[in-house]
Structures are given as C-alpha cells and as structure tokens.
Amino acid sequence: MGINLESRHIQRLHQRHPVSGWSREPAERHHEPPVRIHTLGRFAVQAHHQPVTLTQQRRHKPFELLQALIALGGREVHSETLAAALWPDTDGDKAQNTFDVTLHRLRRLFGMKELFLLNDRRLTLNSQMAWVDVWAFERTINHCERLLARSTDPAVLRQLSRYSERLLTLYQSAFLEREAVRPWMLSLRERLRSKLLRHILDAGKVWQHHNEWAQAIRLYQKGLEIEPVGETLYQRLIVCYRDTGNLAEALNTFHQCRRQLAAQLQIQPSLRTFTLYQSLRTRTTAS
Numbered sequence: 001m002g003i004n005l006e007s008r009h010i011q012r013l014h015q016r017h018p019v020s021g022w023s024r025e026p027a028e029r030h031h032e033p034p035v036r037i038h039t040l041g042r043f044a045v046q047a048h049h050q051p052v053t054l055t056q057q058r059r060h061k062p063f064e065l066l067q068a069l070i071a072l073g074g075r076e077v078h079s080e081t082l083a084a085a086l087w088p089d090t091d092g093d094k095a096q097n098t099f100d101v102t103l104h105r106l107r108r109l110f111g112m113k114e115l116f117l118l119n120d121r122r123l124t125l126n127s128q129m130a131w132v133d134v135w136a137f138e139r140t141i142n143h144c145e146r147l148l149a150r151s152t153d154p155a156v157l158r159q160l161s162r163y164s165e166r167l168l169t170l171y172q173s174a175f176l177e178r179e180a181v182r183p184w185m186l187s188l189r190e191r192l193r194s195k196l197l198r199h200i201l202d203a204g205k206v207w208q209h210h211n212e213w214a215q216a217i218r219l220y221q222k223g224l225e226i227e228p229v230g231e232t233l234y235q236r237l238i239v240c241y242r243d244t245g246n247l248a249e250a251l252n253t254f255h256q257c258r259r260q261l262a263a264q265l266q267i268q269p270s271l272r273t274f275t276l277y278q279s280l281r282t283r284t285t286a287s
Contacts, residue, residue, distance in 0.1 A: 035115060035130040039070060040137065040192075041173030047110055061086070062106035065099075067176060069125055070132060071185045076122040085184040134192065137170045141195050144203070151206045161215065164203055168222055171196055197223055197230065204236055213244050228260050231273060238276050242283070250280050 083095035207216035234257035241250035
C-alpha cells in the first residue's frame with residue numbers, strides 16, 4: 001500500500017513539473033548539445049561524444065539524482081521533492097545536505113557550469129545543453145498526434161510514417177527498465193508506454209484504412225513486444241493477415257494470443273477474437 005500511495009504522490013508531482021524539453025514541434029537544433037542521456041531501456045550518458053562511466057560505486061547516487069530529476073519533469077523540481085524521493089528515511093535538514101553534496105558531485109562529473117541550474121532550491125536540467133531521449137520521444141509523439149488529425153493528406157501520411165519510425169527507434173524499452181525499480185520512476189514509465197501503445201493503435205488504424213498493410217503489421221507487432229497480452233493488437237493483426245490473404249499467419253496470431261492470455265492472465269480470448277478465428281476457419285475450409 002505504501003508504494004501505491006507514493007506512486008500517486010509522484011503522479012501529482014508530474015502534473016506540477018512538466019518536462020523542460022517537451023515542446024510543440026520536434027524542431028531541428030542549430031547545435032548539438034554536449035550531453036546525451038538515454039533512459040529508454042539502458043541508462044547511458046555521453047559528454048562531448050564520450051561515454052560517462054557509470055560503473056564506479058561512488059557515482060551511483062549522483063546518477064540516481066539525474067534519473068529522478070528526469071523522471072520528475074527535469075525543470076524546476078524542488079530540492080525537497082528530490083530529497084524525499086531519493087532519501088525518504090532521512091530527516092529534512094540532513095536530506096537537504098545530502099542533496100547538496102550529491103548535486104555537487106553530479107556537477108563535477110560533467111564539469112559544465114550551466115548544465116544543472118539551481119534557482120530558489122529548484123533544479124533544472126538545461127535542455128540547451130542536454131539531449132534526453134524521453135524529451136525527444138515526447139516531442140515526436142505530440143507531433144504524431146497532430147499528423148494523425150490530418151491523415152487524409154498523402155503528404156501528411158509520409159510524415160507520419162517517418163515520425164512513427166523515429167518513435168520506434170527512440171523507444172528501445174521502458175523508461176529505466178534495467179535499473180532497480182524505484183517508486184519515482186513508475187509514473188513516467190507507464191505514461192510513456194501508454195502513449196506509445198495508443199499511437200500504435202491510432203496510426204495502425206490509419207494504415208489499415210489506406211490499405212498500407214505492411215505499415216500496420218509492423219506497428220502492431222511492435223505493440224505486442226511492449227504489451228504481449230494486448231488483445232486489441234492481436235485482433236488488428238489477425239485482420240491485417242486475413243485481408244491480405246495470409247491465413248496461416250492469421251491463425252498463428254490467434255493461437256499466440258490464446259497462449260499469452262492463458263499463461264499471463266489465466267483467461268480465454270474474448271468473443272470478438274473467437275469470432276475472428278471462426279472467420280479464418282471458414283475461409284480456410286472454403287479454399
């Protein structure tokens with residue numbers, strides 16, 4: 001129960017602290033930021049094209065501060081919020097002192113004065129100096145949503161294809177998936193995952209409407225990598241294979257759906273999925 005309550009607290013923090021790198025357009029930069037931070041899957045940091053080593057034990061807490069800062073929005077996150085997330089069992093003054101020391105160590109690792117901005121005890125990761133994959137993902141998916149609203153335009157469809165591919169490239173895996181689970185990382189992890197799955201369903205429906213079956217199939221397959229029990233994804237994939245005459249793959253997809261639902265949720269596919277299966281059997285018998 002404690003984790004659930006803390007997770008709800010972290011969700012409220014996200015609403016108060018929007019991520020600094022999320023803008024309306026995935027605009028091209030005129031310069032390459034000196035720092036690159038990857039959090040979708042493996043956590044990795046580069047400074048001036050050189051990897052910043054994360055293996056030394058004494059660097060663990062400074063980088064956890066960086067991770068928490070990104071998870072909580074990256075912009076004007078109060079030091080008390082970060083201290084409470086990272087040192088929940090430490091008293092207020094001591095936690096603030098620990099925060100100050102940890103931030104000093106983090107700044108020393110990069111040696112860039114303007115990378116971390118602390119004003120009125122609120123910490124910001126300078127988006128002019130740091131590229132973060134989460135921020136790039138958010139900008140791109142927001143742009144995709146606007147493209148989907150104009151998907152009847154062939155020129156827009158070409159853009160949608162390009163930006164969808166960029167999304168799949170950026171989303172290597174869940175946010176900080178290879179790190180030890182902390183309550184403060186869960187809200188952003190689930191939000192990014194949900195946004196991508198929603199995009200996959202919305203964009204896939206557009207590609208189906210335009211009979212661009214390969215595009216739709218690729219998206220639905222990626223969706224099942226993220227959500228192996230996503231029954232709607234299985235249904236869409238079955239329809240794609242069926243309507244392109246690939247009945248064998250359609251049947252395989254049904255059986256995969258049935259196995260996954262039984263193994264992970266101990267349930268059977270829905271009536272709609274069984275109805276699709278029966279349509280496949282009818283076509284197979286007819287052929």
